[in-house]
Amino acid sequence: MVVLLTVVGIVLFVVGLLFSIAWHELGHMSTAKMFGIKCTEFMVGFGKTLWSVRRGETEYGIKAVPLGGFVRMVGMLPPAKRAEDGGAKKMSRWRAMAEDAREASYVELSPEDQDRQFYQRAPWKRLIVMFAGPGMNLVLAVILLAVLFMGIGVHKETPQIGQLRECIVPAGVTATECTDEFDRTPSYEAGLEPGDLILSIDGERTEGANVNSQIRQSLGPTEFVIERDGERFTTDIDIVENELPARDADGNIVYELDENGNHVYDEQGRRIAATEVVGFLGVIFVQERQALTVGESVSEVGTMLVNVGEAIIALPSRVPEVFGAAFLGEQRTEDSPVGIVGISRIGGEIMSQGLPVIDTVAIMLSILASVNLFLFAFNMLPILPLDGGHMVGAIWESIKKWTARIFRRPDPGPVDVALLTPVAYVIVACFLVFSVILLVADLINPVRLFG
Structure with a gap:
């Protein structure tokens, strides 16, 4: 029975995590389509496609590695400036990487979609599209916590x-x-x-x-x-x-x-x-x-969001600790960072404790809400390839356009975020390495809430 409950808890958490990712991407896609941007793919996960179906111009599917998801919008990166317009006169290695990424963003662009590209939309529209993803996680977290605080109540x-x-x-x-x-x-x-x-x-x-x-x-x-x-x-x-x-x-x-x-x-x-x-x-x-009042609930959500922000800021300093727990046999602390496997295993541990149903539901809601608050805060970081990085590009473009209008200068055009592609590659590499370390630690030295 304990094994069955553990498996049920793991499955429930995996489903909750996948739903949170899909909910995030739904925010991007729905606002993108609202502004006429062509979306060719809506995927939960990365790597090999396990299942997909095409509806209209968009392919929906699930991929093998559940470390996130993506909506592929055509024209995410603006075209390169010509040399006479201030562009680069020779191809450096840095710019070559940017151009490769730029070409990839136009692979699925057809002639009839020339005016449906992401970069062509006004900066405020692009800002909404990029914020909608993490914003949906925040909305989901608030809904879950409202059910917990004002419905179920707290001890x-x-x-x-x-x-x-x-x-x-x-x-x-x-x-x-x-x-x-x-x-x-x-x-x-x-x-x-x-x-x-x-x-x-x-x-x-x-x-x-x-x-x-x-x-x-x-x-x-x-x-x-x-x-x-x-x-x-x-x-x-x-x-x-x-x-x-x-x-x-x-x-x-x-x-x-x-x-x-x-x-x-x-x-x-x-x-x-x-x-x-x-x-x-x-x-x-x-x-x-x-049950908490609305004011008390808002205060609790604010406190949790602050705690999540502090945890993200402290995340780089926790890498040696997680590495030691994964490969050096060091003790894993109760507040150690966990990955997809770790959070799912915790779900199984909670279900296997035989707690009253209301307590089990409350704990599960609290943890899933915390995951969504983390997805919101993490994706708001102002670095590529995170949503916050694209938002910074849109804000900077707005500032440049506004300044040009004030001083009656020519429109400076879109900000070329493609030039930050090498930085994005470094960020992705660091994220993948840390994810592997977390995976090993969660498998051989997991965090245990109940000893």
Whole structure:
């Protein structure tokens, strides 16, 4: 049964990833056709074509390597300038590479399509076409997160006690049972019971998620108003200090950082939480799913997008770590980058845990939404061959045309992004190498969410 659930999880994630890629390319193709640009291919994946069908002038298909997709639009690159118009007078190796790419963009151009080329469209139209792809990923991520945050809800602590801790154990100390070495917790000494509802602490009413924060800020004899079996009573509990994992203002765990600002990991590759001495009661509160408001959901999406951006910026610095995990037997960390295989394997791991259906769905939606936020942010990088690189070309062309009009100069014509083709080749080569490293690491030393 575990194997079956694992396979189902992997398949579901592969389908979700392929849909995300196709959704991205649909944004490009739909806007391109809206502006009259001829699209000859709509492909999910790269390499050998596994399946395809032609509808009208466009061939739709799936290729063997699911590392992305593409829509082939004719005339992506403008024609070369003539030498008398300021073009190059001799063919350098750099320009030869650009000309090869330029010729490839005209292979499927027929005489009747001379006015349906990408470069001929106004810069603002090309900007829309190139943004539509990552924009569709952003839209999909927002939809998935809206379902998660405002539909399913997220786990939040309630003021109701779920479990009691019998003894005071500092953070980082493992103890399976209480001994004379440890003092009894304030909750145990006060006779609190599972199911008790804490209504107020030291005169301040509790409101779910803030109850832990109130306790951590308390010390010494503190007045608690408790509801048990429908009856209320007041009791004084002597809150003590204890070393616990540090939390920020939102209640999230704060992790240790080294002198370079990087996370510190234990032997299992898990981040080590920072600690702080705070007030301690000794209870574990019941958690329940609560729907977020629109404002809270927008804030959460913004936070996730910032985290994705930070992860992309830090990606080059993670290459040695992933290389070590793939080829040197080093420990893979829990927040290590993962590829297509890794994210699909995580989907299988989630399904195999036997979690409640609602929790499984919530985790899957969260991860798939994160993937789409990554696709959005990554494709917005201003480098070729990414969408952001073409967008920069369109923006620069707009600036040049606007400047020419202001100073009453001749139209400078389209920006020749073909000249950046060698840079694009380097970027693609780096991406392929990193993808291979990720593939090896995901196969022999995968990230495990559940140990």
